[in-house]
Structures are given as C-alpha cells and as structure tokens.
Amino acid sequence: MASKIPEIIPNYIGGEFLPAKEGGKLDVVAPATGKIYAQLSNSSEADLALAIQAAESAQPAWADLKPEERAKYLFKIADLIDANIPEFANLESMDTGKAIRFVEDIEVPRAAANIRFYASAIIHFASESHAAGANVINFTRRDPLGVVACISPWNFPLHLLSWKIAPALAAGNVVIAKPSELSPLTAWRLSEICQEAGLPAGVLNILHGEGGGIGEALISHPRVKAISFTGGTATGRHIASVGAAKLKKVSLELGGKNPLIVFADANLEKAADAAIRAGFQNAGQICLCGSRLLIEQSIYDKFKALLLKRLETWNLGNPSERSTDQGAVISKAHREKILGYIDRAKADGAKILTGGKSYKPSADSQGFFVEPTLIEGLACENAINQEEVFGPVVSLQTFKTEPEALRIANSTKYGLSASIWTQDIGRASRMSKAIEAGIVWVNCWNVRDLRTPFGGVKESGMGREGGWESLRFFTEAKNICIQWEGQA
Secondary structure, eight states, X not given: OOOXXXXXXXXEETTEEEOOSSSOEEEEEETTTTXXXXXXXXXXXXXXXXXXXXXXXXXXXXXXXXXXHHHHHHHHHHHHHHHTHHHHHHHHHHHHOOOXXXXXXXXXXXXXXXXXXXXXXHHHOOOXXXXXXXXXEEEEEEEEOSEEEEEOOSSSHHHHHXXXXXXXXXXXXXXXXXXXXXXXXXXXXXHHHHHHTTOOTTSEEEOOSOIIIIIHHHHHOTTOOEEEEESOHHHHHHHHXXXXXXXXXXXXXXXXXXXXXXXXXXOHHHHHHHHHHHHHGGGGOOTTOOOEEEEEGGGXXXXXXXXXXXXXXXXXXXXXXXXXXXXXXXXXHHHHHHHHHHHHHHHTTOEEEEOOSEEOSSTTOOSOEEOOEEEESOOTTSGGGXXXXXXXXXXXXXXXSHHHHHHHHXXXXXXXXXXXXXXXXXXXXXXXXXXXXXXXXXXOSSOOOTTSOBOOEETTEEXXXXXXXXXXXXXXXXXXXXXXXXXX
C-alpha cells in the first residue's frame, strides 16, 4: 500500500520516525509546479547525537552477523523496492521534476539492483593470505569501520543513496545517511521499507536537513569513521579538508565536464542518439552528462543536423506523463544559474542553435523548465566549455586531428567520464588511454556494470565506488601474521 506523504517528513533514528528536535522545518518544493508540497525536518546536532547513539548501540550485533545474515535483510529491502516501483517513481518524479518514464523504467530498478548486488557481493567478498615459509602465514581481515556517513545528492536521490548504503551495510557498518534537502521523499519511503523489512533498529539512520547544518555536523563528528559523498566539487573540497584534519576515510564523487568525441568514421546515427541522451536526459543534471560535443570538422554540419532533427521530437513538459523526455530542473535558483550561463555564452559571441530559454508547459505554470539548448561558436577556454552548468546545455566544438581532440578533451579541471565514437580500434585504444577521466565509454554512453570501479580524476573526485572498491572503502584491512613451531 502506498504511504501518504507526511506533513512534516521525519528523520529515521533507531528504527523510529522522529521530528527534528531543534532545527525546525524546511519547505520542500515540487520543481514541475513550483509549489510547496511538504515540510522537512531540519536536523541539528541534537538529532545527530541520537543517531550516533542508536548507530553505535546497533553496530556490534550487526557486525557480528554472518555476511549471509546481513544479506538476507538487504535482499528483503531490494524485493520491497521492486514491489513498490510505481510509488517510488511517482515520489521521485514529483520530488525532482524528472520524467517519470526514466525513473520508473531505469532509476528505481537500479536502486534495487544496487542493494541486491551488494547483498550477493558480501557473501563472496574475500581477502588475501600469504604463506611466508613453512611455518608462517599472513592473512588479511576486512573489518567494518563502525559508524559511517553517506551523503547523497538531489539528482538521483534513491539510486545514489542505495549505491552508498548498500555496500556500507553489507560490510557490517552502521550508517547515518543525509539525503539532499531538495529531494527527500524517496529516502523517507526507503526508511519505511527498511522498517518493514525488519532491519535492526539503528543499523540505518536517515537525517534530513541542510548541508551547512546537519551535513557539516555529520562530517565533523569524531565518531563518524568515514564519509562517502556525491555532489559538487566545492563541497567535496571542504569535506576532504575536514576529513584530512580528522584522519577520516573519504570518498568523493564530484563534478564533471565530460566530452563526447565523434570521429568521422563513427556510426553517426547511433552517436547522435547517444549525444541527445547524454546531454539532455534528466535535464542534463547528471554528473556523467556529455555536455561537450567534440566533432570532427569534416562531419560537423552533418552531425549537427542529426542533433537538431532529433530535438524536433524531444518532448519537454509534464514529468508525470510517460511521453515526456525532459522535465523540470531542480529549483528556481538552479534554473536561473543555467540561464545565466546561456546569457554569458551569448554575450561572448555564441550562436544558440536551439533552445536557450526558460519554458512553460502551460500558461499558468510556475515550474522550473529550461529548453534543451545547443551552443556553438565558442573556444574551449570559454566558461561554457570549462564550468559545470549541470543543465540541458550542450556546446559543440570541432577538431581536425586526434591530438587536437585529445587536447580539447583534457582542457578542463574535471576528469569524470568521456565517450569516444569511432570504428578504429587503435584510435579508441589510444584515446581511452590518454584521456584524463576515470570512466571511458567507446561507442556507447553510460553503460554501467556494478562490478566496475566508478569515480573521477582531477577535480572530479578521489576514491572509487562500485564492485569490490566500495567494500574495500567501507572496511579496514588488518594483517595477521602467525608463526608456529615444528612442521605444519
């Protein structure tokens, strides 16, 4: 049965739903309508103290469970998410303004898949042993850290929250999670699912509120052993400094200004399809989005025409309708930021090929919509080609040679992902090796495998998530050396 959204979305602490003790409330706005639909508990240090106490009380028993026993709880949670996909999809679409088709068909199932993957992975997670002569052996234990912080962003609220908490819990840690205050609904519903699944009280705690308030208190708390954060580079840099001062483990997945590079020998129809998805899915609010299109000069006009043709049928509008391709951006402030970048680009001499304005699905709409926008005519040093806009804005640049394409691709401070389109396997290999990015796709975009490492270089972050990388992050390696007398 679908749950009714509470008037004040509560925290989840020690298995109970509790209002914030001191921090008051925050308004939560639906991006597609611009209207307040709920209020959110704005947590304070008093709430964090309760969560720390609940988590620490739960941790020994949770860590002592066999991996198979912890996995049973995670499998149950994943099954319950799958059983409630339409509800989760409606909540997230309302919460973020994104097209429900993508949420229902891709994002919510991926959240369940994340949890199910780590439930299975922990059963197979193994450590090393090393024989050091006839009577000596070293072996490595992988012990949980204890209380860990998982801080997730607003653009993929359920998917990225599950991506963090699943390996942390599987490894035997207890979690204090802080979802974005802009998109709290699916985290609240997940806490209900955890309660229904019988997850022991205190193993997962969810605190809502502002990043500068409860977020700051959480990362600074001396009994929080590790921080996993996905979000903006400026915030990530601050978290890194706090973690360094307190010698905490920190994993940061930050911004991106990702190139999608199209060579003349590519399958142009498939590349154009991918470029539209990479640029405008979720209104471009994806850290992996292909916001810079690098196109070989000999095919530039042809490829540009393919993009414009596809955007003629790109449906911008009501995110609750399954025919919609692109919904709203997350907030009024974010819409104004995106439009500001477009205005700066025009002032610098850019040509707007299509889009470039805000949009109203209806005459009385108060929602936050931005047209899908293609820009050309600016050098790679321009702000629109260097800074993360995080909206439906894609710039087009040309190149003549492979070295030039590589120079442009590597010209930003970011290094999260890249997509290369070519039928030349040698070129694909050379470019993949030389591009400064943590993830490279060849003749595809955003094809994900949960076993693979995920993360960026330069100002796109540090550390890796995914597969064994997450389980290693959320555990501490301890080497044990045993020597005995006589023959084995």
